[in-house]
Amino acid sequence: MRLLNASGCLDALTAPDVAAGLDTFVTKTVTPLPRGGNDPVRIAETEVGMLNAIGLANPGIDAFLTHVLPRLPRPVWVSVGGFSVRDYTEICERLEGEDVAAIELNLSCPNVDEAPSGGGEVVAAARAATTKPLYAKLAPTADVAENAQAAEAAGAGGLSLVNTVKGLALDERTLRPVLARGAGGLSGPALRPLALAAVHACHQATRVPIVGMGGVSRGRDALELLAAGASDVALGTVLFSDPGAPARIRAELEAELAAHGFADPDNIVGAAHEAEASTLDLESRVGRKKGLHTRANVAG
Amino acid sequence: MLTRRALRVAGSEVVGPYTLLRVERGKLDPGIPGQFFMLEVPGRLLPRPMSLCLATSSELGFLIDPIGPGTRALCSLAAGETLRILGPLGNGFRLDVERPLLVGGGIGIAPLPYLSERLANPPAVLGFRTAWHAEAAALVPNAEVVLEPTYVTEVLPPGHDVLACGPAPMLEAVRRLTPNAQLAWEAPMACGYGACYGCAVEIDGELKRLCVEGPVLAAA
Structure with missing residues (x-):
């Protein structure tokens, strides 16, 4: 299991020590042209999560390649966004010769007006444009399993589950939207059951590895995503309140695994799909061979 | 290093409509005036950015306007409770001024x-x-x-x-x-550190953090 950050939830250049606590750093989404993003106010807090409408603020692929990418820690995944199929393929082509471990295709940003439709089409075009591993980042929509299958069929080597979903917060006094844009992407605790359901469904529907994310704030949350079928876990909103979250959640996960009788997080991947709840069967699980539940074996 | 420190609330005073929240300083660096700290809020998801109002050898003071659920919760903290604080963050005032x-x-x-x-x-x-x-x-x-x-x-x-x-x-x-x-x-601000x-x-003319x-x- 690798621990990553969710795209857009960490800047490795301003917080290198936080990024150093992760196994892989994922960039904020890069688009062909520079984007300032949406007007302020761009964030709001609710009782159950956080809303953001940043709007894919980024320096554009030219400045990213010149000024940002060379300074980022490795291994690094680049999140790629755009407003047409051509936007995605252009950036994939530009990244081809770079030291980038994987490309995450942001197919589900809730904060732009002209997001591309047809995730399968974007993935297929990106697949033709790069040899790098492609992860499709999907939102926890009702048809997420179908979208995941379409992405897999089009050549995605993995899934990033999940992106935020649209939410709205109203100002306490004025009853007007807090965010200048109106609605924004909901993240944090409210997203966690949706992420679990999406990971669970896509683990059944596809055979590609899944990076699970959405509301992870404790080791227990990471454990559940692994059990639902994620093989890696990413941290998002929790990083905002606790820059020490990577080390803390790792330690908590280790304790949770030990309490459930697992020595290695890879052994619990997909456990939620087993016919029998095996919490009563700690003895036998301690002796399980590593990799029994990895995607390779499930696929095998 | 971006490390939160758990500090004990020493007390608070009402100052007009505001509350001066005092915490024991511990080993926390008060930073340069104008820098800020992220204060964890009991029961809320995100911390709140606050500039430092007072620094004595033993205490740090934050002047807070209770305008929303987070600031109201901070103003309600009682002596003896623990508060996690990140900072000092950002750029403060230049102090090399003549007048x-x-x-x-x-x-x-x-x-x-x-x-x-x-x-x-x-x-x-x-x-x-x-x-x-x-x-x-x-x-x-x-x-x-x-x-x-x-x-x-x-x-x-x-x-x-x-x-x-x-x-x-x-x-x-x-x-x-x-x-x-x-x-x-x-x-x-959700994070205070970029x-x-x-x-x-x-x-x-550019949007900056x-x-x-x-x-x-x-x-x-």
């Missing part, structure tokens, strides 16, 4: 008591909505106080190096009058 004049408006006076101490109590001009709000002026030595409808910009003496904090319209007005001023701005991009403000580039910015 400092502190200018503050409303809850924007929050960083001025600590700033005043570090600059050996220079003159200050503070503006408030009401006499009740102006009770906070007692925290700033050598302060001239004006109440609405009079604004601080109507009584600014010329020939000073202005260091200001207050609502955006006040800062814009101060900037027009004194192009060499240092201005401390405010914006909603991760969330929530606090972007337009600086020289206030927590990284500011919160104190040169007016010109």
Whole structure:
């Protein structure tokens, strides 16, 4: 299991020590042209999560390649966004010769007006444009399993589950939207059951590895995503309140695994799909061979 | 290192409509006036950015306006409770000024008591909505106080190096009058360390993160 950050939830250049606590750093989404993003106010807090409408603020692929990418820690995944199929393929082509471990295709940003439709089409075009591993980042929509299958069929080597979903917060006094844009992407605790359901469904529907994310704030949350079928876990909103979250959640996960009788997080991947709840069967699980539940074996 | 420290709440005092929350300082670096800290809020998802109001050898003080659920919860903290704090963060005021004049408006006076101490109590001009709000002026030595409808910009003496904090319209007005001023701005922040991009403000025609580039910015 690798621990990553969710795209857009960490800047490795301003917080290198936080990024150093992760196994892989994922960039904020890069688009062909520079984007300032949406007007302020761009964030709001609710009782159950956080809303953001940043709007894919980024320096554009030219400045990213010149000024940002060379300074980022490795291994690094680049999140790629755009407003047409051509936007995605252009950036994939530009990244081809770079030291980038994987490309995450942001197919589900809730904060732009002209997001591309047809995730399968974007993935297929990106697949033709790069040899790098492609992860499709999907939102926890009702048809997420179908979208995941379409992405897999089009050549995605993995899934990033999940992106935020649209939410709205109203100002306490004025009853007007807090965010200048109106609605924004909901993240944090409210997203966690949706992420679990999406990971669970896509683990059944596809055979590609899944990076699970959405509301992870404790080791227990990471454990559940692994059990639902994620093989890696990413941290998002929790990083905002606790820059020490990577080390803390790792330690908590280790304790949770030990309490459930697992020595290695890879052994619990997909456990939620087993016919029998095996919490009563700690003895036998301690002796399980590593990799029994990895995607390779499930696929095998 | 971005490490949160757990500090014990020493107590709090009501100052007009505001609350001065005092925490035991421990080994926390108070930083430069104008820098800020992220204060964990009991029962809320995100911490709140607060500039440091007072620093003694044993305590740190934060002046808080209870305007929402987070700030209300912070104002309700009792002595003995624990508060996790990240900071100091961002860029504070430059202190190498010859004729400092502190200018503050409303809850924007929050960083001025600590700033005043570090600059050996220079003159200050503070503006408030009401006499009740102006009770906070007692925290700033050598302060001239004006109440609405009079604004601080109507009584600014010329020939000073202005260091200001207050609502955006006040800062814009101060900037027009004194192009060499240092201005401390405010914006909603989720993280305070450049991760969330929530606090972007337009600086020289570009959206920049206030927590990284500011919160104190040169007016010109």
